[in-house]
Amino acid sequence: MNSSFGSNPKVRFGLVVVTFFAALAILGPWLTGTVMGIDPRANDISAIASPPSSEHWLGTTQFGQDVLAQLIAGARGSMFVGVLAALIGTVLAIVFGVTAGYFGGRTDHVLNFVTNIFMVMPVLPLIFIVSGYLRGTGLWMIAIIIGVFGWAGGARTLRAQTMSVRNRDFVLAMRMLGESNPRLIGSEVLPHLGGWVASMFLSAMIGAILAEAGLAFLGISDSGAISWGSMIQAAQSQSAVLRGLWWWFVPPGLCIALIGTAAAMLNFGVDELSNPKLRSATRKVVRRTRRVERAVAAETRTA
Amino acid sequence: MTRHDGAPADTADHEVAVLSAVDVSKHFVVRNAVGNSSVVRAVEHASVDLHAGRIVAVVGESGSGKTTLARLLARFYEPTQGQIRLDGAPVAKGSAARGYHQQVQLIFQDPFGSLNPVHRVRHNLDRALRIHDRRLGRAERRRRAVELLERVSLTPGEDFLDKFPHELSGGQRQRVVIARALAVAPKVLLGDEPISMLDVSIRLEMLNLLGRLSREEGLAMLYITHDIASARYVCDDVVVMYAGQMTEGGPKDRVIGAPAHPYTKLLVESSPDPDRVGTTSRDDQFADAEALGEPPSLIEPPTGCRFHPRCPFAMSRCAEEEPPRTDLGDGHWSRCWLHQVGRADEIGADTYSAALARRDPAEVAS
Numbered sequence: 001m002n003s004s005f006g007s008n009p010k011v012r013f014g015l016v017v018v019t020f021f022a023a024l025a026i027l028g029p030w031l032t033g034t035v036m037g038i039d040p041r042a043n044d045i046s047a048i049a050s051p052p053s054s055e056h057w058l059g060t061t062q063f064g065q066d067v068l069a070q071l072i073a074g075a076r077g078s079m080f081v082g083v084l085a086a087l088i089g090t091v092l093a094i095v096f097g098v099t100a101g102y103f104g105g106r107t108d109h110v111l112n113f114v115t116n117i118f119m120v121m122p123v124l125p126l127i128f129i130v131s132g133y134l135r136g137t138g139l140w141m142i143a144i145i146i147g148v149f150g151w152a153g154g155a156r157t158l159r160a161q162t163m164s165v166r167n168r169d170f171v172l173a174m175r176m177l178g179e180s181n182p183r184l185i186g187s188e189v190l191p192h193l194g195g196w197v198a199s200m201f202l203s204a205m206i207g208a209i210l211a212e213a214g215l216a217f218l219g220i221s222d223s224g225a226i227s228w229g230s231m232i233q234a235a236q237s238q239s240a241v242l243r244g245l246w247w248w249f250v251p252p253g254l255c256i257a258l259i260g261t262a263a264a265m266l267n268f269g270v271d272e273l274s275n276p277k278l279r280s281a282t283r284k285v286v287r288r289t290r291r292v293e294r295a296v297a298a299e300t301r302t303a
Numbered sequence: 304m305t306r307h308d309g310a311p312a313d314t315a316d317h318e319v320a321v322l323s324a325v326d327v328s329k330h331f332v333v334r335n336a337v338g339n340s341s342v343v344r345a346v347e348h349a350s351v352d353l354h355a356g357r358i359v360a361v362v363g364e365s366g367s368g369k370t371t372l373a374r375l376l377a378r379f380y381e382p383t384q385g386q387i388r389l390d391g392a393p394v395a396k397g398s399a400a401r402g403y404h405q406q407v408q409l410i411f412q413d414p415f416g417s418l419n420p421v422h423r424v425r426h427n428l429d430r431a432l433r434i435h436d437r438r439l440g441r442a443e444r445r446r447r448a449v450e451l452l453e454r455v456s457l458t459p460g461e462d463f464l465d466k467f468p469h470e471l472s473g474g475q476r477q478r479v480v481i482a483r484a485l486a487v488a489p490k491v492l493l494g495d496e497p498i499s500m501l502d503v504s505i506r507l508e509m510l511n512l513l514g515r516l517s518r519e520e521g522l523a524m525l526y527i528t529h530d531i532a533s534a535r536y537v538c539d540d541v542v543v544m545y546a547g548q549m550t551e552g553g554p555k556d557r558v559i560g561a562p563a564h565p566y567t568k569l570l571v572e573s574s575p576d577p578d579r580v581g582t583t584s585r586d587d588q589f590a591d592a593e594a595l596g597e598p599p600s601l602i603e604p605p606t607g608c609r610f611h612p613r614c615p616f617a618m619s620r621c622a623e624e625e626p627p628r629t630d631l632g633d634g635h636w637s638r639c640w641l642h643q644v645g646r647a648d649e650i651g652a653d654t655y656s657a658a659l660a661r662r663d664p665a666e667v668a669s
């Protein structure tokens with residue numbers, strides 16, 4: 001399951017993109033500080049809104065900030081939101097989905113009810129309201145909000161998968177030996193959901209990056225933090241499009257588009273993963289088919 | 304009513320059975336897409352006694368309730384009715400399963416499904432040993448794991464500890480499964496067709512292993528099979544199930560050698576070669592039986608004796624009343640009206656197909 005997930009070319013493209021931006025995020029401060037020697041927040045009064053040049057490879061903003069340095073710093077902000085939100089979302093999805101699927105019955109009823117509420121909740125308006133209360137709290141809070149509101153779909157998937165694993169013979173056998181429920185979940189069931197959890201985490205991360213960009217563009221963001229969304233928002237507020245300052249908004253836009261493509265590619269991979277595999281024909285089916293064959297053979301002989 | 308009588312008489316009747324099912328039934332409620340529910344009577348009024356050092360075989364065609372019976376005995380399901388008794392004491396509903404499973408272990412049919420593909424052999428044995436006795440140290444557990452593997456003839460045991468299930472053959476896996484069950488030192492081993500998915504060439508060895516565990520180590524065993532020859536080879540007693548009910552039981556030589564129920568006779572006669580163990584597939588085994596028609600629905604089972612629609616000896620009474628149990632001596636019993644009306648000789652008089660050919664169609668239709 002895992003190997004087929006990683007060997008799909010579309011999935012591999014998605015993984016490469018994500019890995020690239022992850023590396024950019026991790027090495028960001030070192031790249032801008034040591035390699036480029038530019039502070040993404042510093043205002044270079046001598047170069048305001050200047051197009052790409054040998055000094056500023058991607059030009060500068062209206063405020064004289066280096067766009068490349070901002071892009072790298074923005075990758076860090078965006079990835080931070082993505083990873084934190086995905087972490088929160090995945091943990092919640094596992095807690096709700098796997099627990100509901102494993103225990104079934106009343107537990108399932110309650111947890112599934114909560115999941116369904118989160119599923120149908122109008123997330124965007126809610127995020128507006130919540131972030132309205134929490135104005136100016138930074139990327140941290142944005143990530144938590146996105147994570148807390150975005151786990152329901154994943155919980156659904158994991159619940160269904162858990163239900164198909166929990167009554168497999170090897171789980172029954174270990175339960176019969178006296179293995180405890182937490183251990184059965186952690187050591188027997190969860191390893192079989194590894195591919196699902198990994199792909200879910202990636203999709204959630206990318207989804208969160210896009211969500212953060214969208215929110216920043218709509219003005220819900222910390223003005224001090226740099227992310228791709230806040231870059232575009234700043235460009236927009238300075239009418240960069242009208243004034244033809246394309247180098248200001250195209251690079252972060254491209255990054256977002258690239259991440260979006262990666263998300264789509266990974267989703268293809270998940271689809272292929274979730275396609276029901278050809279189930280091995282059960283004995284009963286085989287027997288029935290044989291019986292039909294025998295009957296047909298008898299028919300043709302008499303005819 | 305006679306069918307509610309207690310445990311079947313057994314040759315080892317004087318001692319208390321290690322594990323017994325007393326008049327147990329299991330009904331499953333199933334819902335169809337429209338939401339209508341119906342009741343599947345998977346097992347009805349079944350009784351069986353397992354004694355230390357003895358193997359009881361349960362024989363029957365697909366859907367006769369063998370697996371359900373084994374799972375009732377393994378307490379995967381609560382019986383709808385009746386009792387499971389361990390050492391003569393009724394097992395309370397919802398009582399701690401852990402203590403029970405230190406005594407009773409079930410071997411699944413499919414050795415490929417009952418080992419988690421992500422864990423090494425070592426993990427399986429180690430967890431079982433640890434659960435069984437928390438005080439065991441790491442080195443001691445390892446020593447015992449090797450010992451267990453060698454007990455099921457996986458030698459040298461050291462070589463198998465670090466193998467993953469996919470690196471083992473079907474027979475080796477089933478041995479690991481048995482070793483894992485033995486790790487908790489159970490008194491009862493329930494085998495749900497433990498050899499049916501293995502290569503023909505190694506079935507005999509597996510049967511010998513089961514026989515050895517029972518005879519030399521005194522385990523009580525239930526051996527579920529569709530293969531009469533393997534039942535005869537390894538077991539002491541045989542119980543025949545048909546459509547959720549037990550139709551005949553007793554010492555193997557009596558039941559297989561001189562069947563006292565038409566269904567048993569059909570099974571014995573359609574078993575191609577009673578002396579070749581484990582070489583028949585389920586399809587061959589029951590091809591003749593199926594030629595006689597579908598096994599009965601367990602949602603609306605036939606009235607009276609459930610076998611009557613397929614029985615060459617059926618009388619009008621068979622369709623009306625359930626046959627009572629007739630004891631034939633030596634622990635051999637059967638549920639068939641022929642015994643009650645003095646026609647028991649007819650069962651042995653002719654082959655099944657000859658009897659079938661003579662069957663009066665009008666009588667069955669009634």
Ligand SMILES: Nc1ncnc2c1ncn2[C@@H]1O[C@H](COP(=O)(O)OP(=O)(O)OP(=O)(O)O)[C@@H](O)[C@H]1O
Nearest residue numbers: 331333343345364365366367368369370371372601
């Ligand atoms: N969990 C369940 N829910 C509903 N029906 C069930 C369930 N388990 C078994 N049954 C039904 O009970 C009947 C007996 O099944 P069981 O598996 O015990 O038969 P079996 O003798 O083991 O057959 P096989 O030889 O195919 O393994 C079948 O008709 C089956 O469909």
Ligand SMILES: [Mg+2]
Nearest residue numbers: 369370371495
């Ligand atoms: Mg079965």
